[in-house]
Amino acid sequence: MAKILILNGSHRQKNTFSILENISQNLSEHDIEIIHVKNYDVKPCIGCEQCLRKGLCHIQDDGDFILQKMIEADGLIIGTPIYLRHIPGYLKNIFDRGCSWYHRSPIVGKPILFATTTQVTGTKNAVKYLKDLSIQWGLIYAGEVSRTLFNLEKALEHKDLKTFNFYLNKENLKKYKPSYKQLFEFDTQKVLAEEILPIDLEFWQEKNYISSPYFFKCNINFFKRFISFLYYKLLKNIISKNKKQTTKNV
Numbered sequence: 001m002a003k004i005l006i007l008n009g010s011h012r013q014k015n016t017f018s019i020l021e022n023i024s025q026n027l028s029e030h031d032i033e034i035i036h037v038k039n040y041d042v043k044p045c046i047g048c049e050q051c052l053r054k055g056l057c058h059i060q061d062d063g064d065f066i067l068q069k070m071i072e073a074d075g076l077i078i079g080t081p082i083y084l085r086h087i088p089g090y091l092k093n094i095f096d097r098g099c100s101w102y103h104r105s106p107i108v109g110k111p112i113l114f115a116t117t118t119q120v121t122g123t124k125n126a127v128k129y130l131k132d133l134s135i136q137w138g139l140i141y142a143g144e145v146s147r148t149l150f151n152l153e154k155a156l157e158h159k160d161l162k163t164f165n166f167y168l169n170k171e172n173l174k175k176y177k178p179s180y181k182q183l184f185e186f187d188t189q190k191v192l193a194e195e196i197l198p199i200d201l202e203f204w205q206e207k208n209y210i211s212s213p214y215f216f217k218c219n220i221n222f223f224k225r226f227i228s229f230l231y232y233k234l235l236k237n238i239i240s241k242n243k244k245q246t247t248k249n250v
Contacts, residue, residue: 002168005073006034009080009091015117019145020079022156023115030168033073035066037091042066044089045096052100055199063097070098075111075168078130083117085125101137103189103194104203108138108215111167115145117152135185138215140167140176175196181246183224186214187232195239205222 010016024032038061051057080087112134116123120175123146134141142164166172204210
């Protein structure tokens, strides 16, 4: 039995929540917890970068509680209405407060599913952001369940949860095939760890990411590995040169 965390990013318990309830019912064999974001005090990130440089956030509220719940879960489901082609601000506050996870993600390899609702349009732009976020955090994007005013009552299909269920089993991670975008993002984070922040390097060495082609053992063919390695070497050379030039000019 896996532990699944569902974040309801809607201010109401109506359209988005009804879809999340439906998903929850289809995953009833697992341990499911639903958090209604609106019920928690999560202040916006102020960009002080203390979480990046020192590993601590000085803001005292419920943000750390929710982030910790995400860390403890085996799988994540994010439900959100679409506001002006994006997610609500109070949901984004949580993600912004996890900005250090781009450098030191504690949730790699977990499947994440998105559920979105909108009157008519805006889903594509919001889902693109959410997919990018999942890549930055080393998660496994397991699809989305998107509904509009015209198909709110559409029933879930088996395929909607198939990928999510598959990767809840950690044994299946070795079958995962990361995209070029995922590999390049990983390489970028690796170079930043090696060249910029000592706290990142310590984390990456502890996790054995430095000597790995990706966050976890998975299915990467030779050609993808080679292209990824070339990108890594090129980026490392560029940043190393810029770093030396900056030091020289100081």
